[in-house]
Amino acid sequence: xxxxxxxxxxxxxxxxxxxxxxxxxxxxxxxxxxxxxxxxxxxxxxxxxxxxxxxxxxxxxxxxxxxxxxxxxxxxxxxxxxxxxxxxxxxxxxxxxxxxxxxxxx
Numbered sequence: 001x002x003x004x005x006x007x008x009x010x011x012x013x014x015x016x017x018x019x020x021x022x023x024x025x026x027x028x029x030x031x032x033x034x035x036x037x038x039x040x041x042x043x044x045x046x047x048x049x050x051x052x053x054x055x056x057x058x059x060x061x062x063x064x065x066x067x068x069x070x071x072x073x074x075x076x077x078x079x080x081x082x083x084x085x086x087x088x089x090x091x092x093x094x095x096x097x098x099x100x101x102x103x104x105x106x
Contacts, residue, residue: 012043037085049081052093053100060097075100 019025050072058068072078077100080088088096088105099105 035085040084041089046081046089049089049093049096053077053081053096056093056097057100060101072100076103080105 050069054065054068054072057063057072058065061068063071077088077096080086081096083089088099091099095106
């Protein structure tokens with residue numbers, strides 16, 4: 001996070017590979033694209049959805065952005081957002097936030 005203003009031009013794939021190597025993340029079997037029936041959002045489109053939710057959670061719960069990021073990505077809502085056959089990815093930011101707080105889609 002402290003280098004975001006410097007590394008913002010790095011390709012997403014390179015940044016992801018660096019993080020995977022640094023954190024020693026093993027390959028997994030997660031594939032949310034194989035069964036997708038619709039066009040797949042870009043990295044940047046997905047990032048916008050998560051960014052809004054992370055910022056909302058950070059602001060409302062007085063968490064650092066890093067802690068809010070971990071909370072969101074390890075919560076139930078991440079799986080729902082990443083299922084592009086559902087409507088959760090396409091919902092408005094307030095709905096996503098309220099659903100996250102409720103612990104389930106509202």
